[in-house]
Amino acid sequence: MTIAREQIRELADFEDATPCAVSFYFQPSTPRNKAHKEDTILIKDLAREALRALESRTGEKEKRESTRSDIERILRLSGNLRSNGSHAKAIFACAAQNVWREYDLPPTLPGTQLFVDRRFHLKPIAHLLGAFPKLGVVLIDRQRARIFDLRLGELTERECLVQPLSRRGRSDGYAGYEGGRAQRRVDDEARQHYKTVAALLKESLEKGVFEKWILGCQDVHRSQFEPQLPPYVGQALLGHFNADLQHITRDEIRTRAQQIVEQWQSDRRRGIVDLVLSQARSHGRGVTGLRRVLRALEMGEVQTLLFGEAFQAHAVQCTNCGHIDAHIVNYCPVCGRPTQEVVDVGEAILPRVIRGDIETFYVKDDSEFDKVGNVAALLRFRAEGTQPVSAFEMSRAVEYPGRLRRFAS
């Protein structure tokens, strides 16, 4: 099954006093013909390494045994991972707490990895989900409409509408007065059909079934359909591709839609990076650098979080209150209890980010972003010395990243 936000939240809430949370990510290697064997060898190596690390731990014999059983179960599965086609896979397991979850993912993970820790390792998932809207894909012609969900690379058909042909339909021919009337009726019916689909889309957006959508149709239909869209529905349209509803395959639909989403995401990421950096420079709603970002997170100020793709930094986390500090201190500055070192602060803050539904972007190869420390946040508000940014400005930046500079300067 495909992972949903609610399940990720549940995984983010998991914690154990001992490292018994096993997270396994499988990314199929290419080319496919010889890859199966290599994949299996890699998984065996990872498992062996994890088991060795497990052996070196002392105490908690029972927990170690249950972790061993999880790793061995993953190992047994490794032979079948290829059977679900070109999907990647994530497994989260903790036998001690009765957790075993398997999910299919689009094959865009950074690699095959295995982690044993006190929490599940969720960065690869956060990466995938990063600002991924609930997406509808609509295919339409004069008589039919097919509506799909696109979620993490998975295309699911939600609805299929077919307008019944009028009784006299096309058999009338198109000659003369009768023909003209028949043509008008066919046009009316098509218009009605477009209106029905537009209304259905409006409802889906209002109910939150979709947040954005993509249109696939032939140009001639697009020019008739788009004028029927209420403004609100039109604004949620990310883009369109040319498609003949009768002949297009599922794979083609998914690929074309995916390309549009990726372009939109990359424009949007660019827009948000620009906005955050300019807001940080003017001491507005942007902060940069780990220390400030951590503080803003704890204050509940963060709306959107930006990480450099390779960002990694040490920090400490309080064993009592969960406070995360960029200074490596032995005792928590908030409650005075001992702290624990965290190797990857980007991973350690994810539970909070996921729970708070904070939009997260991973930024790749951006020298300006690199200069400010590869971590930044856009704030909903600033607790001290509030300097509000209008909702209008924000929505402009997000929807039309290209126009951002005008507002940002």
Ligand SMILES: [Zn+2]
């Ligand atoms: Zn504390």
